[in-house]
Amino acid sequence: EAGVAQSPRYKIIEKRQSVAFWCNPISGHATLYWYQQILGQGPKLLIQFQNNGVVDDSQLPKDRFSAERLKGVDSTLKIQPAKLEDSAVYLCASSLDRRNQPQHFGDGTRLSIL
């Protein structure tokens, strides 16, 4: 099966600019996650979708981050405006359902803020 697809692989922007990341989960996977991985740390959950609804966004900095999964398949994560501390790898993961299936990760988007 095709894995989780993410684009772009790399992005460099200046602080205060906007950026968007795209994720296409494995076909048929209802649950989609976005994680932020800062250098030297483990991934940190930002938001979880079940189909097109948000299940958990408690750790999403909502003043600057937003995410959507309008048709319950692809998802976009946006940062506006970006800060220096947003430099990280943004990982997308999907699973067949919420709890009993493993999460499959994409390659991530590496974001650098200048």
Add this chain to the structure above:
Amino acid sequence: AQRVTQPEKLLSVFKGAPVELKCNYSYSGSPELFWYVQYSRQRLQLLLRHISRESIKGFTADLNKGETSFHLKKPFAQEEDSAMYYCALRGGGADGLTFGKGTHLIIQP
């Protein structure tokens, strides 16, 4: 609040030696524990989960609720085991994972 601690940032052992990657967690309920691995230039992937009680690539991990630990072990390390290893926890009604900071395992020839 739930937390996962991996005390070693880097662990270097010789090929054929035993390996133990430490993981301790903090969680008040009954957690699910996982080990994820990331080989060089590859994506993060699940290695094993405690509820499966299986051995993958010779690795095993036992959940010790008394010591709140989930250490990863392998009796004889191989060079292809060199990678980043992350311990992760899922607890309560949440589905998202809480990860440790990871341990970089280097197997020397």
